[in-house]
Amino acid sequence: MPRLVARPATAADYEHFARLFVELGTGNPVLPRDRWEGALARDTLFFERDGEVVAYAYVQPLRGVGYVRHIVVAPSHRGRGVGGDVMRAVAAHLRGRGCTRWCLNVKPDNTAAVRLYRSLGMEHAYVLTTFQLAWDAVARLPRPFHRVAARPAQPSDDAALEAAFAMPSGQIAEARGRGGLVLLCLVDPAAPDAAPLGFASFDPFLPGAFPFRVAAPELAAPLLDAIRPHTPRAPEALLVTVEDDDTLVALLRDAGATVQLVGAHFRGEIPDVG
Template sequence: MLRLAARPATPADYDRYARLFPELGADQAVPSRDRWERALAKDTLLFEEDGAVIAYAYAQPLRETGYVRNVVVTRAHRGRGVGGAVMRAVAAHLRARGCSRWCLNVVPDNTAAVRLYRGAGMEQAYTSTSFRFTWDVVARLPRPDRAVAVRPVDPADDAAVEAAFGLVPGQVAEARGRGKLVLLSLVDPAAPSAPPLGFASFDPQHPGAFPFRVVAPGLAVPLLEAIRPHAPPDPAFIGVVVEDDDALASAFLAAGAAVHLALLHFRGDIPALS
């Protein structure tokens, strides 16, 4: 019988988190202890059985939407209903934080996770592609057909960015709160108060941009060129996640960018507590 106990994580739980994180299979380094203590622990639930941590969930409440970033169950404990118990606990946690909807990303071939999320009331909203490429790929992308200007995203710009690109309300402010991300937008210099033409949240430590949104594939170049001064010289590659934009994904593929990961974006109403 499953005897699972959920508890909020604390900064002192970093070693437990770091042990489980690689089971995501995300091909990225474990976030640093500083980032865990500063930004991640407060939105993470740990799940214990007989005193051992066997699962965790990292879910950010962003106003009315909870963004479920990680759900991890150790391999030895999969297939026992742990995932369902984790999602029920996450639902209760997010509802207590004022959320009525939730969303997440999952790889298509993780059929067990897809089944779990559908069972939790979510449905696929769109597909995304995570690309990795070297900077020479930028020269082979379509060129912009209009003049644009790049500017940092101020808090007063957040709502316009989120509305223009269908982002979760509060998502830009959350990114800003991490402290080390570079937030940039593209605007029409002749109409700077018009809706933005592009947006990127760039993490120099990764290095990668997510979200990365433009209204036309040709506008990816000026946004990437604005990102480059913030990128480390080594490694020479950059990662970009293209969400719900087949034209932009095709442009990256044609320019020689490599597909790192395919993703499905799921979203839905958080089930009412029974």
């Protein structure tokens, strides 16, 4: 079988991205060309066989951890080992960028992908749930008894936020560097040196928040209140992705949020594929 060839994305690859992105099945809209070129293309690899683009991978090399955001194989080339070849190429790419660990999200019922990721040393870490949350449902969420405040997350906040919410080091800086996102930090104004109470990376295009992390479920409402003014239009709902927080998942369900997607977070050491 002809060899799979990996190459960096170019601006001319946007149509390939748009065609393949929908195969992820997330329900999210395809990014416009300018946003893709500015935010994703630099960290995207395309894979060709006999000159035909058959797959792509969007990966974020962070500080020692590679976050594999998209792995997509064209439907006509599935079942031929392309996914394994792509993942091994991604492993080599991330090792070359100084990463020793990697992580990704996958639909739990994608058994072929789960089997592949396990074969590469990844293990299931937690569940994440993406909700469609109507703004009127926010009014039904509980509120904290003490005052909290939201403000833009500054680079000086990153280490504390990533430590408080077990996020990969460098994830917030990477989001800031892509542009177009609103990064918010929730704090206790009476205790400015205390650990942060919440964090959201909000994409007005979707509109949606991921990551969306709070130290306690009742802090979700004030963080959502802080997001709302940054929505450029008046949608009836926004997307909120909750990671590894069963209590908050139950709270949002009870408030009337609907589940759009359930995923499994896998992570592990990057194998030596050389």
